[in-house]
Amino acid sequence: MLKNKVRELRARHEFTQSNLAKMVGVTRQTIGFIEKGEFSPSVTLALKIAQALQCDINEVFWLEGEE
Amino acid sequence: MKGDMRYSYPLWQMGFIVLLIALTTIIGFTADYAKSTDSFIFQFTLEGDSFWYMAAWLAVLVFYMILFKWKLHQHNKRNPDHQMKFTSFKPQEYMADDELFEEVTRRATQKAYSYFTVALPLLATMYLILPIGKFGMLNALLLLAIGQYFVYYRTIRRYMAEDAV
Numbered sequence: 001m002l003k004n005k006v007r008e009l010r011a012r013h014e015f016t017q018s019n020l021a022k023m024v025g026v027t028r029q030t031i032g033f034i035e036k037g038e039f040s041p042s043v044t045l046a047l048k049i050a051q052a053l054q055c056d057i058n059e060v061f062w063l064e065g066e067e
Numbered sequence: 068m069k070g071d072m073r074y075s076y077p078l079w080q081m082g083f084i085v086l087l088i089a090l091t092t093i094i095g096f097t098a099d100y101a102k103s104t105d106s107f108i109f110q111f112t113l114e115g116d117s118f119w120y121m122a123a124w125l126a127v128l129v130f131y132m133i134l135f136k137w138k139l140h141q142h143n144k145r146n147p148d149h150q151m152k153f154t155s156f157k158p159q160e161y162m163a164d165d166e167l168f169e170e171v172t173r174r175a176t177q178k179a180y181s182y183f184t185v186a187l188p189l190l191a192t193m194y195l196i197l198p199i200g201k202f203g204m205l206n207a208l209l210l211l212a213i214g215q216y217f218v219y220y221r222t223i224r225r226y227m228a229e230d231a232v
Contacts, residue, residue: 029226030167039167 003064007035009053024048072142072151074227076160077216079135084216086128088209093120095202160219167226175222182218186211 010020010031017031024031024045033039034049041049041061050057072079098111113121136153143150151159161176162168190207193199199207 026165027167030165033167033226039170042166045166 001037001063001065002040002061003037004034004061006031006049006053006060009055009060010035013053015052020049020052023052071146071149071227072138073149073160073162074223075138076151077220077223079138080160081213081216081220082131084209084213086124086131088206089124089127091202091205091209093117093124095200095206098202160223162223171223171226175219178222179215179219182215183211186214 006020010017015023017028017035021028021031025048026045030039030041030045034041046061047057050060053060094111097113097117098109139151139153149164153159161172163172190211193207194204
């Protein structure tokens with residue numbers, strides 16, 4: 001299962017969901033559902049989010065348990 | 068998603084189908100068939116109660132159409148990037164704003180497809196076994212279409228109604 005700490009890192013940068021969504025070119029809902037772990041982003045979007053949060057992608061997203 | 072009619076569009080479609088069911092029911096009750104070996108005559112007469120039912124139906128249809136067009140106009144004004152057209156062949160409820168929306172649309176259409184793979188053979192079996200008239204068959208098909216929109220709406224509602232913060 002794909003886990004992430006987008007919410008935590010976003011809060012650290014004091015970004016709102018809307019800010020981050022705008023930076024990576026998606027809707028606010030998408031960021032919300034990624035944070036809740038209910039939607040797994042594509043590799044491209046995951047990379048964009050990591051870039052926007054100025055982190056390595058492995059710090060933001062990781063696999064946990066069995067796929 | 069406030070003011071985005073793509074979300075509520077299946078409900079509007081369900082409303083239109085309910086109106087169609089009402090129409091087929093009114094006509095069904097007043098229709099006469101005459102069938103011989105070389106001809107077929109279909110006629111219906113609007114007299115007495117059926118006339119008033121039809122008049123009421125027309126009034127509701129006009130009101131519903133006005134309301135629908137007004138909502139459509141409001142949507143297009145608020146969402147210039149997602150304009151909707153009543154006359155388009157493409158289902159207007161499809162959303163492809165980003166990958167979440169594409170995924171939601173995919174899941175909803177997949178569920179609607181699965182629904183039909185079960186519902187259509189069931190309906191065909193019912194037609195085969197039960198003595199259902201022409202208008203009953205038509206109404207059952209229309210009910211099936213309502214079911215399709217319901218399945219679609221129920222799937223997207225979970226994603227779109229929620230105001231994730």
